[in-house]
Amino acid sequence: MGEPAELRCPTCDRRFSPAAPHNLCVCGSPLLVDYDLAAVGRALRPSDLRDREPSMWRYWELLPVIRREHLVTLGEGWTPVLPLARLGERLGLPRLFMKDEGLNPTGTFKARGAAAGVSKAKELGIRAVAMPTAGNAGGAWAAYGARAGLEVVVAMPADTPEVNQREALAYGARVVLVDGLISDAGRLIAEAAARSGWFDVATLREPYRIEGKKTLGLEIAEQFAWDPPEVILYPAGGGVGLIGMWRAFDQLAALGWIGERRPRLVAVQAEGCAPLVQAFHAGAATAPFWEGAQTVASGLRVPKALGDFLVLRALRETDGYAIAVSDAALVQAMHELAALEGLWICPEGAATVAALPLLRDLGVVRPEDRVLVLNTGSGLKYPHLVHGEYEVRQVGSPW
Numbered sequence: 001m002g003e004p005a006e007l008r009c010p011t012c013d014r015r016f017s018p019a020a021p022h023n024l025c026v027c028g029s030p031l032l033v034d035y036d037l038a039a040v041g042r043a044l045r046p047s048d049l050r051d052r053e054p055s056m057w058r059y060w061e062l063l064p065v066i067r068r069e070h071l072v073t074l075g076e077g078w079t080p081v082l083p084l085a086r087l088g089e090r091l092g093l094p095r096l097f098m099k100d101e102g103l104n105p106t107g108t109f110k111a112r113g114a115a116a117g118v119s120k121a122k123e124l125g126i127r128a129v130a131m132p133t134a135g136n137a138g139g140a141w142a143a144y145g146a147r148a149g150l151e152v153v154v155a156m157p158a159d160t161p162e163v164n165q166r167e168a169l170a171y172g173a174r175v176v177l178v179d180g181l182i183s184d185a186g187r188l189i190a191e192a193a194a195r196s197g198w199f200d201v202a203t204l205r206e207p208y209r210i211e212g213k214k215t216l217g218l219e220i221a222e223q224f225a226w227d228p229p230e231v232i233l234y235p236a237g238g239g240v241g242l243i244g245m246w247r248a249f250d251q252l253a254a255l256g257w258i259g260e261r262r263p264r265l266v267a268v269q270a271e272g273c274a275p276l277v278q279a280f281h282a283g284a285a286t287a288p289f290w291e292g293a294q295t296v297a298s299g300l301r302v303p304k305a306l307g308d309f310l311v312l313r314a315l316r317e318t319d320g321y322a323i324a325v326s327d328a329a330l331v332q333a334m335h336e337l338a339a340l341e342g343l344w345i346c347p348e349g350a351a352t353v354a355a356l357p358l359l360r361d362l363g364v365v366r367p368e369d370r371v372l373v374l375n376t377g378s379g380l381k382y383p384h385l386v387h388g389e390y391e392v393r394q395v396g397s398p399w
């Protein structure tokens, strides 16, 4: 078990063997990983999970790595779901929860994608990987790549938070700073990878990162006793985690572990880079390139997502929604949540918190709903966004 049946193109339906490395389909679309769910259903029951390891690898049968010895893990996943009682009371949403991905290795949920992607790269005999990053993916792939003994090359915008530049360096990756956006870094990497024989692991250019992020949905379902919440808010950059959760719930429904109802998936973006929100409300099937992308939530600064059509499909199929919040609102939400709940979260996660009152006023989330916000990373990686006044005192002077 733990064996993908095939790679399938969601655009032209071509099939590929998972025994060899693949990037995009010949039609240019990302590939998705399919499993023999009937076989998984015969081999595994929800109750079998109770004694398993507290990591995302507890769902081994629904993950793509075939042999245990190829697993590259730092203990990622199985993060807590915490009730937000004080914030929920303030907002009139008494059934509010947060899944806190800030506890993952390297401080963000990118660890899930990197653990799956690096493990599968190792299994397929790949020696060098290269990727553009908005910051956190580079750190995660550098860490897991180091543990696997892979050569890792990451290219990121020169104004990526310093923590992200330094963490990738610390893990021994080759770090290239680009005076442009992640899309410019992506073009550089694609060209250099083709010449150098590096495997291009840019978002959705290899099929396994999404499998790692899929475990978010599997965990949410299990943590809610196979009755997932009515609404899930997700801070979307490329939208990989959202696509992953959508696939997770589909696979769990096919297994009969959850019912037919799906959580309504809501994508939250920053006003300075909201291509998916714009496309959702325009009724479009894909999102055009967003010019001049800018936001302090650096993980959301993705002007063009390869999987935009999948994100938009997931939002519509689940009766979901898309909304943008301002940088001022998300930074304020970050401070409010830290002071109210003891959770200092990343600005991307804080965008979902900032969206809550807007969604409540729109009726997208209702007081009776169980609402889960996904915090994708730790505030510790964004110290430059904290404001407030220190008090300064002279030693020996009276208080």
Ligand SMILES: *Cc1c(COP(=O)(O)O)cnc(C)c1O
Residues within 6 Å of the ligand: 108, 109, 110, 136, 137, 235, 236, 237, 238, 239, 240, 241, 242, 299, 300, 302, 346, 348, 349, 376, 377
């Ligand atoms: C990458 C990232 C996101 C967005 O994830 P996508 O899969 O690109 O949508 C959100 N938050 C943080 C902290 C990130 O690093």
Ligand SMILES: [Zn+2]
Residues within 6 Å of the ligand: 009, 010, 011, 012, 013, 014, 025, 026, 027, 028, 029
């Ligand atoms: Zn195709």
